[in-house]
Amino acid sequence: MSGVTINNVKKAYGGFEILHGIDAEIQDGEFVVLVGPSGCGKSTLLRMIAGLEGVTSGTIAIGDRVINEVHAKDRDIAMVFQNYALYPHMTVEQNMGFSLKLAGRKAPAIRTSVEQVAGFLGLSPLLRRYPRQLSGGQRQRVAMGRALVRNPKVFLFDEPLSNLDAKLRVQMRSEIKSLHRQFPTTAVYVTHDQVEAMTLADRIIVMCGGRIEQVGTPGELYEQPANLFVAGFIGSPAMNFLPGELADDMRSVLLGEQRVSVKAPGHAKPRQRVTVGFRPERIRFCDSGGIHFKVADVEFTGANSYVIGHIGREQICASVNGRTHVKAGQSASIAIDPASIHLFDTTTGKALV
Amino acid sequence: MFIIVLGVTGYPLLQSIWLSFHSRPLAGHDVQAEWVGLANFKTVLENAAFRAAVARTLYFTIVSVLAEAMIGVMVALLLDQEFRGRAFVRALLVLPLAMPTVVSAMMWRLIYNPEYGAFNALLLQIGLIDNYQSWLGTPGLAMNMVIVAEVWKNFSIVAIIVLAALQTIPRELYEAATIDSAGPWARFRNVTWPGILAPLSVALVLRTIEAFKVFDIFYVMTRGGPANTTKTATFFVYDESFAFLRAGSAASYALVVVAISMVLIAIYVRLLRRQDQP
Numbered sequence: 001m002s003g004v005t006i007n008n009v010k011k012a013y014g015g016f017e018i019l020h021g022i023d024a025e026i027q028d029g030e031f032v033v034l035v036g037p038s039g040c041g042k043s044t045l046l047r048m049i050a051g052l053e054g055v056t057s058g059t060i061a062i063g064d065r066v067i068n069e070v071h072a073k074d075r076d077i078a079m080v081f082q083n084y085a086l087y088p089h090m091t092v093e094q095n096m097g098f099s100l101k102l103a104g105r106k107a108p109a110i111r112t113s114v115e116q117v118a119g120f121l122g123l124s125p126l127l128r129r130y131p132r133q134l135s136g137g138q139r140q141r142v143a144m145g146r147a148l149v150r151n152p153k154v155f156l157f158d159e160p161l162s163n164l165d166a167k168l169r170v171q172m173r174s175e176i177k178s179l180h181r182q183f184p185t186t187a188v189y190v191t192h193d194q195v196e197a198m199t200l201a202d203r204i205i206v207m208c209g210g211r212i213e214q215v216g217t218p219g220e221l222y223e224q225p226a227n228l229f230v231a232g233f234i235g236s237p238a239m240n241f242l243p244g245e246l247a248d249d250m251r252s253v254l255l256g257e258q259r260v261s262v263k264a265p266g267h268a269k270p271r272q273r274v275t276v277g278f279r280p281e282r283i284r285f286c287d288s289g290g291i292h293f294k295v296a297d298v299e300f301t302g303a304n305s306y307v308i309g310h311i312g313r314e315q316i317c318a319s320v321n322g323r324t325h326v327k328a329g330q331s332a333s334i335a336i337d338p339a340s341i342h343l344f345d346t347t348t349g350k351a352l353v
Numbered sequence: 354m355f356i357i358v359l360g361v362t363g364y365p366l367l368q369s370i371w372l373s374f375h376s377r378p379l380a381g382h383d384v385q386a387e388w389v390g391l392a393n394f395k396t397v398l399e400n401a402a403f404r405a406a407v408a409r410t411l412y413f414t415i416v417s418v419l420a421e422a423m424i425g426v427m428v429a430l431l432l433d434q435e436f437r438g439r440a441f442v443r444a445l446l447v448l449p450l451a452m453p454t455v456v457s458a459m460m461w462r463l464i465y466n467p468e469y470g471a472f473n474a475l476l477l478q479i480g481l482i483d484n485y486q487s488w489l490g491t492p493g494l495a496m497n498m499v500i501v502a503e504v505w506k507n508f509s510i511v512a513i514i515v516l517a518a519l520q521t522i523p524r525e526l527y528e529a530a531t532i533d534s535a536g537p538w539a540r541f542r543n544v545t546w547p548g549i550l551a552p553l554s555v556a557l558v559l560r561t562i563e564a565f566k567v568f569d570i571f572y573v574m575t576r577g578g579p580a581n582t583t584k585t586a587t588f589f590v591y592d593e594s595f596a597f598l599r600a601g602s603a604a605s606y607a608l609v610v611v612a613i614s615m616v617l618i619a620i621y622v623r624l625l626r627r628q629d630q631p
Contacts (some may be wrong), residue, residue, distance in 0.1 A: 052528050073534035085529035089547040098543070099533035146533075 002063030002153050003028040003186055004049060009058035011044055019044060019210045021058065029184040035197040036207035036233075043158060045207075046190045050156050051075050062153055078147035079156040082163060084139045086131040086146075092118070093127040096146045117148045137168045144176070148183065157189040161196065173199055194234050198222070206230050228349040231277050231342055237306060240283075240316045242276045243346065253343070255311065258291050261338040268343070268352050275349075277342035280306065283318035283334050285326060290333035293318075297328050307332075372604035379598035386601070393605035402581070403589055403606065407613070410585040413500060414564040420504045422557055425511025426549070432512070433519045443516070446509045454506060458573035461502035465489050465574075489575055492582040499574055499583060503567070507560060514556040515549050522548040558621040565614055586610045
């Protein structure tokens with residue numbers, strides 16, 4: 001087992017740079033999720049670690065060994081693909097044992113390893129089947145089994161759950177998590193789904209436009225987003241943003257006509273343009289004296305209700321537990337705890353902390 | 354519809370079967386068919402020249418289909434790579450197919466011409482031969498030279514089918530194999546080959562059936578010569594009927610050729626059915 005060290009890695013296709021110097025340190029045994037919108041370069045980075053894409057500049061190391069020039073087959077990694085990539089003409093058993101067979105292991109030894117992993121994943125009754133005879137979830141499991149059998153230094157996952165239906169996705173997510181608890185091998189997992197990232201990761205690397213926006217535990221990203229992008233990307237429903245201006249006393253922000261208490265850091269300037277962020281689940285409805293909130297719609301989802309409305313011209317979403325007495329069309333008053341308000345510099349997008 | 358099909362294919366077939374049990378000259382005064390029973394088939398099976406023709410046809414079929422398979426697969430693999438002008442080269446592939454066999458056979462006859470053929474000129478200029486050869490006039494050589502022409506004409510159908518199959522193989526499979534430590538050969542063996550095997554086998558069986566019925570290319574290039582060394586089974590039927598004017602026994606020869614073709618078709622059908630199963 002070993003960690004992965006990514007040092008100022010860039011990737012360009014014919015002069016067009018899509019990764020602009022990525023630095024990341026993935027600890028031995030850590031489960032790190034690369035998350036970001038489509039085209040942010042997360043999959044490319046994963047494929048560079050896998051050896052399926054070349055590194056334009058910078059270095060990638062697994063353990064102490066720089067692997068830029070090491071062929072994919074010699075990197076001792078295993079990868080789970082989005083479309084499973086099972087060999088269609090091979091049985092489940094042959095699929096799982098393929099890498100061992102190529103490595104020159106003897107048939108009885110391969111069988112033992114495959115049966116052990118299959119038993120663990122509940123695949124034992126399916127070993128003689130072909131991929132086309134399996135359901136999506138079973139195929140996904142075989143793909144993971146194929147990776148597990150190799151006992152690699154690093155596991156790589158490329159959006160492995162995106163082809164499953166919602167229910168199965170939640171189930172496989174927790175299975176991956178418990179698998180990692182039992183085989184604490186370094187894992188790098190790519191997804192565009194921030195819920196998947198939050199639930200699986202020891203640490204999350206948020207990427208956008210070929211750059212790292214923030215690295216941290218799910219808690220850190222949620223509590224202390226470093227910038228507007230991360231604040232808006234992590235959490236569902238997304239964080240609300242309002243344009244505002246720091247008051248002279250530095251203790252409040254002017255949102256148009258209304259004044260909201262905040263805690264501004266010492267280096268902020270009075271009258272500075274700021275973006276005020278607050279999470280839908282941190283909004284409380286109060287009887288009076290709060291911020292004026294015009295309710296446009298109420299969405300009841302079962303466990304929660306989302307109240308969508310406007311403060312001034314800006315659309316805001318509030319999340320409350322269970323049902324709410326608030327009705328569409330009414331005017332309400334909301335309060336936000338100053339401690340849960342995030343301030344961002346409007347020009348740079350960086351958090352003011 | 355049924356009646357049309359029956360009229361177009363059924364009547365000639367039944368007529369052939371009827372003929373095969375009779376002795377009947379194709380032309381002449383007072384042509385009367387005379388019942389001879391199985392005598393025609395006896396002649397066919399006892400005829401060493403016909404057996405030799407069948408053996409020759411099998412040689413032609415096996416060698417040309419194998420060569421088409423190998424060249425076809427290799428060309429398809431090349432054309433599956435990215436390179437400049439790939440679309441143009443892929444379009445070129447259709448050229449031999451688009452050409453009528455008679456035309457391509459004529460072309461190859463010119464190329465092989467013993468006095469002014471391009472093939473002789475080429476080999477002489479690069480120093481492989483000292484004198485012009487009569488490629489189609491030398492027994493033993495002529496058959497193989499016709500096979501070259503046949504392969505040129507037909508390898509592209511194999512290449513086109515395999516190329517189409519190659520494009521259906523997901524790229525992820527190659528990547529998974531790479532990560533499973535498969536080298537180029539192992540990737541070909543475990544990803545490419547299983548991916549093209551089914552369409553390739555269908556193409557080859559169809560080519561085999563076609564090749565066994567070969568007639569036109571030999572008719573144009575060699576007329577069965579020299580010394581009958583390129584006289585194939587169908588050519589034999591043709592000679593029996595239109596050179597020796599023996600319609601009865603020609604029909605029996607034809608039916609034997611049909612029987613052999615049917616064995617090939619049975620293999621083809623079985624292969625198709627096996628592909629339907631998991």
